[in-house]
Amino acid sequence: MVIPHSTRIAGLVLAFGFLFGCSAPNPYIENTREHINDGDLRTALQAAETAIENDPEDAEAHYYLGVVYHEMAMDENAISQREEYYRNMRASFDSALSLLEDQRRRSLTSDIEYLIKSSWSNEHNLGYTKLKEAENIGSDEADLALAYLHNAIIIEPDSISSYELASDAYLKLDDAGQAFEMLDRAVDRMPDFHQPLIERHAYLAVHAGRYEQALTSYHKLQDRGYEDLNLSHGLVNTLKQAGEHYKAVEILEDIIRQNPDNPDYTLTYAKQFYGISVQRFEQWIELYRSNPLDDETRSAFNNALSYAEQAENKFLEAEELAPSSEDIISARAIFYQNLTAKLSDIRTGVGSDEYLEELNHLVDQYAHSAIELFEEIVEQTDDPAYYWESLFQLYSFTDQTEKADHAREQFE
DSSP states (O other), rough: OOOOOHHHHHHHHHHHHHHTTTTTHHHHHHHHHHHHHOOOOOHHHHHHHHHHHHTTTTOOOOOOOOHHHHHHHHHSGGGHHHHHHHHHHHHHHHHHHHHHSSSSHHHHHHHHHHHHHHHHHHHHHHHHHHHHHOOTTHHHHHHHHHHHHHHHHOTTTTTTTHHHHHHHHHHTTTHHHHHHHHHHHHHHHHHHHHHHHHHHHHHHHHTOHHHHHHHHHHHHHOOOOOOOOHHHHHHHHHHHHTHHHHHHHHHHHHHHHHOOOOOOHHHHHHHHHHEEEHHHHHHHHHHHOOOOHHHHHHHHHHHHHHHHHHHHHHHEEEEEEEHHHHHHHHHHHHHHHHHHHEHHHHHOOOOOOOHHHHHHHHHHHHHHHHHHHHHHHTTTTTTTHHHHHHHHHHHHHHTHHHHHHHHHHHOO
């Protein structure tokens, strides 16, 4: 049922007729009222704008301009087209309130708050309903929900719940970046610390690749004393994605102390040592290029190698905890393969000296270790195509042509 304009605003018209009855009347305001009651909103808009031109300091004129925009929004069937009406409505109401900062504010505030709250709840609730109907990623219902929720946010920019729902809608549209932006605005408007919202903010930040923001949220949780396994695990994943392997190792040491029999944590620990070793080898090659014979250069090389060895030991420890885990065995094989590729790339910048001899030995050692593990896996797994492709690359790298040809046949 469409509510007539006169019914929607009659109470407010009467209230303001009394409130401003004692002041010098703005002749265009009465015209505005009449046109609103007649449903002639375009003419009412012109009259309200003329009333403001006649007296820019007249709060009642700004109020009625907001009422006109409110009514236009209510009449607009196209959800996205309501945005501009709501934006102008809110701006007009804010102008009215600022002009009555010191007088008659209570009555005016009550009327304006009613219109803002009713408009916001209408758009917000419709957005919520459509979002509940959005079962699949990219559905039309998610688009509709987002249109309603954008309107709600325009009407009430400090509504945390509307930002949260808009974040959910963006996730339904497979847009992690915008989902994070919406939740980030909710966090900015959070009056008090709210653990679930901060945790979700951290999760979405990682999902959107905003690792610094994720770390900030995780540290907020830590500062408030929220220390649990899920929090630590999330922080480790964030640090890993951000390349902060040293910090991830520190946290993992605590996790492993609490869960010494969990192979997954030990596996993650191993991967962090691999990440550190790669960083250290990259630092070493920079030192080598400037001063290949310096003691500091030798120390940096040995340090990088020690992290690679620690990574290998942690991979082996994980295997001891879960001897039949294909995931863990393949992780060690991939570690060897990746380290082979990394060191092979680094050695292209090394001259004919003792480092080149050491790197050649390491590349050959890691390549054959990877081959040995992948050969073991393809004999046991139900889906060997990926591993055969890795074997093809490694056989080709080590000049084992016949084996490379055979491996290619297995995955092509």
